[in-house]
Amino acid sequence: MSTQTLPEVDSDTRHSTGDDTPKMFHYVRKNKIAESAVMGTHVVALCGEVFPVTKAAKPGSPVCPDCKKIYEGLRPGGDE
Numbered sequence: 001m002s003t004q005t006l007p008e009v010d011s012d013t014r015h016s017t018g019d020d021t022p023k024m025f026h027y028v029r030k031n032k033i034a035e036s037a038v039m040g041t042h043v044v045a046l047c048g049e050v051f052p053v054t055k056a057a058k059p060g061s062p063v064c065p066d067c068k069k070i071y072e073g074l075r076p077g078g079d080e
């Protein structure tokens, strides 16, 4: 049972490693990831952060608090 499911949002944007990876995970809409992967462009996170789709925070990195706040605001019900 999951209370974290939100089909349009995926925090797992790890596609490769790089040396200028973000320090935090940002929530990005899956359709944006797909589009950016095809176009080779940047993705825009929920918080407005823009970064290359190929760059993502390392596993274990904290989640961007702004993205988290917005993400939780999107959750139906919104209870803890």
Ligand SMILES: [Zn+2]
Pocket (backbone or CB within 6 Å): 025, 026, 027, 045, 046, 047, 048, 049, 064, 065, 066, 067, 068
């Ligand atoms: Zn963010």
